[in-house]
Every structure is written in C-alpha cells, then in structure tokens.
Amino acid sequence: MLVPEALRPLDRYISAKTFIRRERSLGGTGHVLVLPGTHVEPGDIVAEVQESGPIRVIDAARILGVAANKVEELLQVAVGDEVEEGQLLAQRGRFLKRSLVSPLSGVIFYLDARGRLLVRSNPIRQQIRAILRGTVVSVAVGQGIVIEAHGALVQGMWGNGKEDFGLLRMLVNEPNEILFASAITAAMKNTILVAGPTVDAAVLEKASTVQIKGLIVGSLELELIPLARQMPYPIMLTEGFGYLPINMPAFNVLGELDGRDAALSALYQPREGKRRPELFVPLSGSTEAVPAGPLALGDRVRLLSQPYLGRVGTIEESAGIRYTLANELHVVACKVMLDEGKEVIVPYSNIERLLP
Amino acid sequence: MxxxxxxxxxxxxxxxxxxxxxxxxxxxxxxxxxxxxxxxxxxxxxxxxxxxxxxxxxxxxxxxxxxxxxxxxxxxxxxxxxxxxxxxxxxxxxxxxxxAPPLRVAVGGLVGRVSAASARRAALSIYADIIHTFSLDSPLGRWGHPREALGVVEQLLTNWPDAIVLAGGIEGSSDQDLLELVDAVGLVLESSPERAAPTLIYAGNSDRQDDIQERLANVPLMITENIRPTLADERLRTVGRLLEQQFRARHLSRLPGVERLRSWGNNEIIPTVEAFARVIQYMALSQDKRVLGVDLGAANASLAVTFPNRVAQTLVRTDLGIARDPEALIQKIGAEALATWVPGFSTPQELVTHLMNLLLYPAQQPMTRETLLLLQGVAREVLRLLIQDASGAWPTHYPGLLPPFDIILGSGTVIREAPRPAQALSIMLDAIQPIGITHFLRDHVSLAPTIGALADFAPHISASLVDAQGFESLGLVIAPVGVAQPGDEILRFRLTQADGITEGTVEYGQLYRFATTHQTLLELRPLRGFDLGLGPGVGAEFSRVGDLVGFVIDARGRPLAFPSNLQARRRRVEEWLLYVGA
Missing domain, CATH: 3.30.420.40 (ATPase, nucleotide binding domain)
Incomplete structure (x- = not known):
C-alpha cells in the first residue's frame, strides 16, 4: 500500500482558465522597481540586475619596468576610480616611454604589494520585464517579486531558456500539419507562432529573421537543439524530442487562444518538471486556484514513455495496482483508457496529469 | 557508548x-x-x-x-x-x-598528471565539482591559461570556488614554480575580502610550507601532509577529510529540513558516499577481503574500494549521474558505444532520442524490454567510465588489468531493480571486467547506507545485517587471465551436483553459467598457463548453493573484444545476455 504523498503525480497545466503565481527572480545583484499591489503589463520593467563583468589583472610593475612600491606614485588614477578602455593609467620615461593603459572600462579595485592592478569591468545592467499581465503580490527586496495573474496556461516539456510576449498565432490547422519556412512572412513580426509536430532549421532561422516573439512546436529533432538554444526568441516543445504532434488537449486550448496577447516563458529546469516552459494568456475574470490532490478516477493524463509516449487518456483505476510489465519489472501502476479506445496499465511514474 | x-x-x-x-x-x-x-x-x-x-x-x-x-x-x-x-x-x-549540491573545488599542482591529478582524486573522494584545474604543463598554457598565473587570478575571481587545493613537488625537491600559483591565489583572496573565503589547502612539498605561510600570511590556510610525497606514493586521505568537513559545513548541514531530522536522532547527517565507504571497509576488514562497491545514482556515480592495509578509497563523479545532465552524459558516452548494448533501435540517433525523452522525467520506469536494456546500457557505460577514472591508481600485478577483487557489491536503481538478477550481474561484469574469482552481490533493498551509517557507533547492528544476508548473492564469477585465440581450450571443469557429474572444457572467448539452485561443486583446472587469480596454472574448487545467478565463467578475455560493425556487436551482446540468463 502506498500513501498519498508518494502518489502525487506530475502535474501539467493545459488549462483554458486558471490562476497562477509566478516568481520573477533577480538571480543576481539588483533591485526591484515595483511595489506590492502594482498592476503590471508584460512589457513593464519590474527589476534591474547588475551582472558582474570580467576581471583583468595588470602586472603594472612589470609593464612599467619599476619596483612594485613605485607603481602607486606613477599611477594617474587611484584605487576605486572608474576608468575607460584605453585610458592611460601610468607612464614613465622621457624618451623611451613605457605606458600602462586600461584593457577595459570599469573600476580599479585593488593594487597589491607586488604592483599588480585589478580592474573589474562595469557591470552589465539587465532589465527584467513582467512578461505577465497581472498584479504584484509580494516583493522580496533584492531578490525578486511574485506576480499573480488569471488566464489560460499551456505547459510544455522542454524550453530553450528564453522568454518574451506577443500575439499568439496558429499557423497549422491540425497537430500533424507541417509548417514550412515559406509560410513565415514579415507580417509575423512580434507574434508567437504555433507550428505542427516539428520544424526544420530553415523555419527556426526564418522566424529569427522576421523577429517573431516565440515558437510553440510539438518536438524537435535532437540535432536541432543547439540551434534552438541560439535562437533569440523562446521555443517551447510541448511533447519532447523527435517527431511528436502537439497533444490534442493542448492543441485545442491553443486554438481557442489564437489572436490573443500571450507570454511565452521557455525557461526549463530539468528533473521532474521542477520548472516547465509555459504559455500564458491573460484573460479577465478571476479564478481560484484549486490545489490538486492525489490521482483520482477520471483524471486526464498524458503518458510519458514508449510504447505510449505522448498518448492522452483518462484514469480508470487509480489505486496502486501491483503489476508486472512485459520486461518483468514489478511496478505500482494505474489503469488508463486512452482516447483512441485502448485500455493500458502504466506505472504511476510514467504519467503526467493534465490539469484543466 | x-x-x-x-x-x-x-x-x-x-x-x-x-x-x-x-x-x-x-x-x-x-x-x-x-x-x-x-x-x-x-x-x-x-x-x-x-x-x-x-x-x-x-x-x-x-x-x-x-x-x-x-x-x-x-x-x-x-x-x-x-x-x-x-x-x-x-x-x-x-x-x-x-x-546536497557538490562542493566547488579548484585544484592546482605542478604537473597535471601527478600532483594536480592527486589533488583532483582527493577532491573527487567526496561530492565535488572540479571547477578549475591548474598545472604548469597544461595544454592550455602555463597554469592552464594563456595569461599564466594572472589568468588564474581572473578565473578564480570570476568563478568563485568553495575550496582550493594546491599540491606539487615531491619531498625534497627544490621547485619554486608553485609559489607563483600560491601568490596568485593570495592575490585573489586579499583583493576580495567581502566574499566568503574558500578553504585553502596546501598539500605539496613540505619544504615549501614556510614560504607559503609567509606569502599567505593574511589568508586562512590549512597545511597538510604532501599528497604526493614520492612519484609512486599518494596520500589522499587527509585532504579528502578536510574537504569532506567543508562539504558538510557548507552544503550538507544547510539542506532545508535537516535541522528537524537532526532533532529526531541527535546524529549528524552523513554523506551517502561516506556511509557506502564504511560498508565496503567493514566487509573488507571483517572478512579480510578486497572489496569494490559501486553505486549508480541519479545525481552521481560513485565507488568505494579497499586494498590490503589501506583505508577505503572513494570516487564520486557528479557528471556521471544519470539524471543530472542527460545531454552531457550521452555526449560523454557516445551514441555508438551505447547502441552496442541495446537491440531494437534502427539507428543510434533513434536510441538517443528515445533516451532523452525518457530522461525528461528520469524517475520513470522502463516499460519495454528495449528501454530497460537501454538504461542498463547507460549503466554499463557510466560504470565503465567510473572504473576507468579510478583504476589508474590501483595497485595490480596484472599489467593493464584491474587487481582481482574478492567481492563486488552493486547498488543504485538500475542494478537494484534489474528484474533478472543476471541482468544486474552482467551490467557489472561487462563494465568492470574483473579478473580472477569474484563474488558478486547486490544491495537489493538499499541497505548499504544504513549499514554504513551504523558502522561507527553500532557496529554490532551492521555486522548483524551483513551476516543476515542484507545483500543479495548474485553469484561467483571466475574470469581467467591469459593469452589465447578464440576457441582455444583454456580450462577444464568438473561440476558435481546431486543429480550427477558434468565434465567439460571452457573455450576462450565464451561465457558460461552454471546454476547453483542446489549444492554445487565446481572444480577448475587451467590450461595453457591461464591464471584464476591464484597464479598461472593453479586450479581451484568452489562449493556453492542458492546464488541467484550461480557460477559464471567469463572466458571472454580482457579487455572485452568487440567487432567493429554495430550489428555484429549487438549480436555478440545478445549472445552474452542469453548465456548468462539476462
């Protein structure tokens, strides 16, 4: 017998109407620019982060050809001063001049007893946008904010780590329809496109050229993953790798959202779906969050592995069935009626629940 | 107590x-x-x-x-x-x-393959990620950087470690170069007093200790015995212990929820690999055996090993955990190598796609035979890389081969949950390729961490659990060493069971299995000077009952030979699986 805690299935939202709270974390040194209660639009800048740049060490004593203790008096700048790339820092000699210039723009932050200077380049400022339309519900100073929003949510399996927002545009009429590069036009600038089971490199590159704001596709061949990571726009795979059409529940919800403002967050943290890529479409009207309990009869599920990878069905028996698979492995399983009409027994660990 | x-x-x-x-x-x-x-x-x-x-x-x-x-x-x-x-x-x-997240360690030494390698091994005896390696002879330039020691300063300041280990110079040597690196590290620490100081350990030539103390006067520094006092001698234990203390203090004791667990038992939480090492040490001492333990986990792969008159050594590879970074792991293994072990996929590419989809959720169970064999194939390759990394420093009388082990204990999900015991055995046999006479065990209920955690303060409970067959006995593997051509007769055997006696010969290149469901006596007589680990031509007899797999004679030779063609390789693997009952 297993206890409910052990039976909590993986949850994946494919929901036409829900309520979410999402953290916008600084992930570095920076500050939050909004207060709790602020209404935010996707493009609003909610925080600024300063990413530290590279550090260079300059062997000033050696370059100037002087003893270490002479460096300080030759320096035309002091520790703590800001310097520009190429700026003269020190000079000696009247005829055969020896000069010391800064290799980068930044701050001189240390001079050691051996006459070595440390220059830290200016931090790179990065702005964090809200991405979501919603309300700031909490602010952790120096760490990040939490935004609460109501709307539709479609979660996927893999993302390329980018995020952006734009108008959602379905480019295929059914999950199996293939999108070709020729179908992508300049008119699609600033849109988030929904494609079919997979796309090729030409589609990825053309989409980049016309400056789309995101791409949702069922799957990608593994060899395209490095290219997908390089693309400037977010890419969400709803199913995984290879050739897999977008699952029907997700495809239907995406179809309903065609033409609406959407935010695509393709952040992805591997291991047990701790952080899933997701598409969010803000919709008016409030919804309460319903905490999901243990797996129950009638729950909709998607199967995660072969021979049923990507199939969708309904839980027919959820109590822990002790079952021996064809490969002789003993598992705790549940019974699923696939939408195609076949009944299968699948280990608990190999399903994800689709939350409406 | x-x-x-x-x-x-x-x-x-x-x-x-x-x-x-x-x-x-x-x-x-x-x-x-x-x-x-x-x-x-x-x-x-x-x-x-x-x-x-x-x-x-x-x-x-x-x-x-x-x-x-x-x-x-x-x-x-x-x-x-x-x-x-x-x-x-x-x-x-x-x-x-x-x-807990691994300790982030930078290691430096004079020579990449000597002192820096020893420092790396000491760090990898615990849960550690090596984030920088510095040595004078690095292919990337002096100290592993075209900007030499100044480059080291820039690297350390950009990617801040939890600990730095410096080694180099055998005892009595007069090399001064290490002081350059010491000086660089000193600059890093002095220039950034606002950051949490990494633990700095010096484990090099003891003649340099005074110089180093002088140069790092303002920096917290630990000086220990030389990790490489001579070229042939390596002393990893002290540095390993110091790093383990750091791992406990910086990461293990900060796991969220650890305080509550501590309040239940009044005991410190111990690293699993440490517990595993104690089991191996306990088995080695109590039975006077050479024992190797391997544990293939989701976030790391580890092993613990003992040799006569030595304390247990451990190796942890966080990059070989099956679920930590599947993409990088598959790249390390190579699709072709993996495909050898797995039938049923038309191309290595298809196999890798299948595996990547599976590892999007690594807690999944393999539902088909192909997927099961795929995960077992990954386990073989991970274990092969682990052994390859560790075995360079193992003492052996057999050039190019492993030293013989009396016992090999396997742990980790893939080994523990292999539905057929013969699958568990063949994963370890194919990957480790032991020689001589080895008793294979598997930790079928995950008892090893418990036995290890108890070993220090309640050894009677550990002993009781080991004696009560807390580990499953898979079988006794005999892997003779020698030179022959495939098909040559290399052993004569005589098998005595209740229902009669069987006699025969063992051919080089083949794998044999004899069940020990009932009391079985196996007598072996080597031919052509083959060695069972007891000396060339020396025979042996074994009597066993109740092993899950039985006797396995592995006459395939070492290292295992594979045809170059993938289909032929797969056919050979299928034959092996069949012979051993997997």
Whole structure:
C-alpha cells in the first residue's frame, strides 16, 4: 500500500482558465522597481540586475619596468576610480616611454604589494520585464517579486531558456500539419507562432529573421537543439524530442487562444518538471486556484514513455495496482483508457496529469 | 557508548535522502538478530513546492506505517522515539544524504598528471565539482591559461570556488614554480575580502610550507601532509577529510529540513558516499577481503574500494549521474558505444532520442524490454567510465588489468531493480571486467547506507545485517587471465551436483553459467598457463548453493573484444545476455 504523498503525480497545466503565481527572480545583484499591489503589463520593467563583468589583472610593475612600491606614485588614477578602455593609467620615461593603459572600462579595485592592478569591468545592467499581465503580490527586496495573474496556461516539456510576449498565432490547422519556412512572412513580426509536430532549421532561422516573439512546436529533432538554444526568441516543445504532434488537449486550448496577447516563458529546469516552459494568456475574470490532490478516477493524463509516449487518456483505476510489465519489472501502476479506445496499465511514474 | 546502544537499540529507522528518491528503512531485532522489516520510497522533497527534505522522509515513514501497521510518527509529524512498550516508535534514527549540491573545488599542482591529478582524486573522494584545474604543463598554457598565473587570478575571481587545493613537488625537491600559483591565489583572496573565503589547502612539498605561510600570511590556510610525497606514493586521505568537513559545513548541514531530522536522532547527517565507504571497509576488514562497491545514482556515480592495509578509497563523479545532465552524459558516452548494448533501435540517433525523452522525467520506469536494456546500457557505460577514472591508481600485478577483487557489491536503481538478477550481474561484469574469482552481490533493498551509517557507533547492528544476508548473492564469477585465440581450450571443469557429474572444457572467448539452485561443486583446472587469480596454472574448487545467478565463467578475455560493425556487436551482446540468463 502506498500513501498519498508518494502518489502525487506530475502535474501539467493545459488549462483554458486558471490562476497562477509566478516568481520573477533577480538571480543576481539588483533591485526591484515595483511595489506590492502594482498592476503590471508584460512589457513593464519590474527589476534591474547588475551582472558582474570580467576581471583583468595588470602586472603594472612589470609593464612599467619599476619596483612594485613605485607603481602607486606613477599611477594617474587611484584605487576605486572608474576608468575607460584605453585610458592611460601610468607612464614613465622621457624618451623611451613605457605606458600602462586600461584593457577595459570599469573600476580599479585593488593594487597589491607586488604592483599588480585589478580592474573589474562595469557591470552589465539587465532589465527584467513582467512578461505577465497581472498584479504584484509580494516583493522580496533584492531578490525578486511574485506576480499573480488569471488566464489560460499551456505547459510544455522542454524550453530553450528564453522568454518574451506577443500575439499568439496558429499557423497549422491540425497537430500533424507541417509548417514550412515559406509560410513565415514579415507580417509575423512580434507574434508567437504555433507550428505542427516539428520544424526544420530553415523555419527556426526564418522566424529569427522576421523577429517573431516565440515558437510553440510539438518536438524537435535532437540535432536541432543547439540551434534552438541560439535562437533569440523562446521555443517551447510541448511533447519532447523527435517527431511528436502537439497533444490534442493542448492543441485545442491553443486554438481557442489564437489572436490573443500571450507570454511565452521557455525557461526549463530539468528533473521532474521542477520548472516547465509555459504559455500564458491573460484573460479577465478571476479564478481560484484549486490545489490538486492525489490521482483520482477520471483524471486526464498524458503518458510519458514508449510504447505510449505522448498518448492522452483518462484514469480508470487509480489505486496502486501491483503489476508486472512485459520486461518483468514489478511496478505500482494505474489503469488508463486512452482516447483512441485502448485500455493500458502504466506505472504511476510514467504519467503526467493534465490539469484543466 | 557502544554497550549502551547494544542494550537499548531494538529498532531503528534509517533514511537516505538522494537527489531523486528518499528511502527510509525500518530495522528491528527479531530473535536477537537485526532484520530489515520494511522500506518506504518517495520522491525527494528538496525542491519547491516543499523545499524541505523532512517532508519526504515523513512521507516515506508514513508508507512504512501503512505497510506494517506500526505507528512511528506522532500526529504532528514528529518521530516517536525511543520505542515505547506498546511498540510505537523506534529507538534510533539515522540519516544519510547525497542530495546536497557538490562542493566547488579548484585544484592546482605542478604537473597535471601527478600532483594536480592527486589533488583532483582527493577532491573527487567526496561530492565535488572540479571547477578549475591548474598545472604548469597544461595544454592550455602555463597554469592552464594563456595569461599564466594572472589568468588564474581572473578565473578564480570570476568563478568563485568553495575550496582550493594546491599540491606539487615531491619531498625534497627544490621547485619554486608553485609559489607563483600560491601568490596568485593570495592575490585573489586579499583583493576580495567581502566574499566568503574558500578553504585553502596546501598539500605539496613540505619544504615549501614556510614560504607559503609567509606569502599567505593574511589568508586562512590549512597545511597538510604532501599528497604526493614520492612519484609512486599518494596520500589522499587527509585532504579528502578536510574537504569532506567543508562539504558538510557548507552544503550538507544547510539542506532545508535537516535541522528537524537532526532533532529526531541527535546524529549528524552523513554523506551517502561516506556511509557506502564504511560498508565496503567493514566487509573488507571483517572478512579480510578486497572489496569494490559501486553505486549508480541519479545525481552521481560513485565507488568505494579497499586494498590490503589501506583505508577505503572513494570516487564520486557528479557528471556521471544519470539524471543530472542527460545531454552531457550521452555526449560523454557516445551514441555508438551505447547502441552496442541495446537491440531494437534502427539507428543510434533513434536510441538517443528515445533516451532523452525518457530522461525528461528520469524517475520513470522502463516499460519495454528495449528501454530497460537501454538504461542498463547507460549503466554499463557510466560504470565503465567510473572504473576507468579510478583504476589508474590501483595497485595490480596484472599489467593493464584491474587487481582481482574478492567481492563486488552493486547498488543504485538500475542494478537494484534489474528484474533478472543476471541482468544486474552482467551490467557489472561487462563494465568492470574483473579478473580472477569474484563474488558478486547486490544491495537489493538499499541497505548499504544504513549499514554504513551504523558502522561507527553500532557496529554490532551492521555486522548483524551483513551476516543476515542484507545483500543479495548474485553469484561467483571466475574470469581467467591469459593469452589465447578464440576457441582455444583454456580450462577444464568438473561440476558435481546431486543429480550427477558434468565434465567439460571452457573455450576462450565464451561465457558460461552454471546454476547453483542446489549444492554445487565446481572444480577448475587451467590450461595453457591461464591464471584464476591464484597464479598461472593453479586450479581451484568452489562449493556453492542458492546464488541467484550461480557460477559464471567469463572466458571472454580482457579487455572485452568487440567487432567493429554495430550489428555484429549487438549480436555478440545478445549472445552474452542469453548465456548468462539476462
């Protein structure tokens, strides 16, 4: 017998109407620019982060050809001063001049007893946008904010780590329809496109050229993953790798959202779906969050592995069935009626629940 | 202390918190002997929304309660301890864990393959990621950087470590170059007083200690014995211990929820690999054997090994955990190498796609035979890389081969849950390729961390659990060493069982299995000077009963030879699986 805690299935939202709270974390040194209660639009800048740049060490004593203790008096700048790339820092000699210039723009932050200077380049400022339309519900100073929003949510399996927002545009009429590069036009600038089971490199590159704001596709061949990571726009795979059409529940919800403002967050943290890529479409009207309990009869599920990878069905028996698979492995399983009409027994660990 | 525990400990719970699974075992005294009673397995609750490892431990204990009908937790979720007269609760609670993030270590030495390699090995005896390696002879330039020691300063300032290990120079040598690196490290630490100082360990030539102390006068510094006092001698233990202390202080003791667990048992949480090493050490000492233990986990792969008159050595490779970074792992293994072990996929590309989809959720069970064999193939390759990394420093009389081991213990999900015991055995046999006579065991209920955690302060319980066959006996493998052509006769054997005697010869290149369901006597006589690990031509006899696989004679030679064609390789592997019963 297993206890409910052990039976909590993986949850994946494919929901036409829900309520979410999402953290916008600084992930570095920076500050939050909004207060709790602020209404935010996707493009609003909610925080600024300063990413530290590279550090260079300059062997000033050696370059100037002087003893270490002479460096300080030759320096035309002091520790703590800001310097520009190429700026003269020190000079000696009247005829055969020896000069010391800064290799980068930044701050001189240390001079050691051996006459070595440390220059830290200016931090790179990065702005964090809200991405979501919603309300700031909490602010952790120096760490990040939490935004609460109501709307539709479609979660996927893999993302390329980018995020952006734009108008959602379905480019295929059914999950199996293939999108070709020729179908992508300049008119699609600033849109988030929904494609079919997979796309090729030409589609990825053309989409980049016309400056789309995101791409949702069922799957990608593994060899395209490095290219997908390089693309400037977010890419969400709803199913995984290879050739897999977008699952029907997700495809239907995406179809309903065609033409609406959407935010695509393709952040992805591997291991047990701790952080899933997701598409969010803000919709008016409030919804309460319903905490999901243990797996129950009638729950909709998607199967995660072969021979049923990507199939969708309904839980027919959820109590822990002790079952021996064809490969002789003993598992705790549940019974699923696939939408195609076949009944299968699948280990608990190999399903994800689709939350409406 | 020990006698008190002997008197009071009737029952105990031992939790092992892995990066993916949390396992709790209930051990109780039955007729004077300690026995494994029940186990609870739940996903680890380190990440949001829980962010508290105690939640998972509780859920696993609840599972044990549900299975045994015995109350172990109070209604408020705290552990009942000690055990009451009504049988509620337990006397002792122990925790081991491999879930904490690894220690970030920079290692530097004069020569990449000598002192820097030793420093790396010392660091990898615990859960560590090597983030920088510096040596004078690095292919990337002096100190591994075109900007030499100044480059080291820039690297360390950009990617800040938890610990730095500096080594170099055998005892009595007069090399001054290391001082350049010491000086660079000094600059790093002096220029950034606002950052949490890394632990700095000097384990090089002891003649340089004074110079180093002088140059790093303002920096917290630990000086230990030379990790490489001579070219042939390596002393990893002290540095390993210091780094382990750092790992405990910086990462293990900061796992969310660890305080609550500590309050239940008054015991420090111990790293799982340390517990595993103690089991191997215990088995080696109590039975006077050479023992190798391997543990293939989700976040790391580790091994512990003992040799006569030496303490157990460990190697942890965080980059070889099957679920940590599947993409990088597959790249390390190579699709072609993996495809050797797995039938049923038309191309290596198809196989890798299948594996990547599976590892999007690594807690999944393999549902088909192909997927099962695929994961077992990954386990073989991971184990092969692990052994390859560790074995360079192992003492052996057989050039190019491993030293013989008396016992090999396998742990980790793929080995533990292989539905056929012969699959577990063949994963280890194919990957480790031991020589001589080896008894293969598997940790089928995940008892090793518990036995190890107990070994220090309640060794009588450890002993009781090991003696009570806490590990499953897979079989006795005999792998003769020698030179022959495929098909040459290299051994004569005589098998005596209740129903008769079988005699025959063993051909080079083949794999044989004899079941030991009933008492079985196997007599072996080597031909052509082949060596069973006892000396060329020396025969042996073994009597065994009840092993899950039985006797396996591995006459395939070392290293295993494979045809270059993938289909031919797969056919050979299928034959091996068939012969051994996998």
């Amino acid at each position: 020990q006698s008190t525990l002997q008197r009071v400990t009737d029952s105990l719970l031992a939790a092992d918190v892995g990066s993916m699974w949390t396992r709790v075992l209930l051990i109780d005294r039955v007729e004077g002997e300690y026995r494994f009673i029940a186990r609870g397995d739940v996903p680890t609750t380190l990440e949001p929304p829980y962010s508290d490892i105690a939640e998972g431990v509780r859920a696993a204990i609840r599972e044990i309660e549900a299975n045994t009908g015995r109350q172990l937790l109070e209604d408020d979720g705290d552990l009942i301890t000690p055990e009451g007269v009504d049988g509620r609760g337990v006397d002792l609670f122990l925790v081991s864990s491999s879930a």
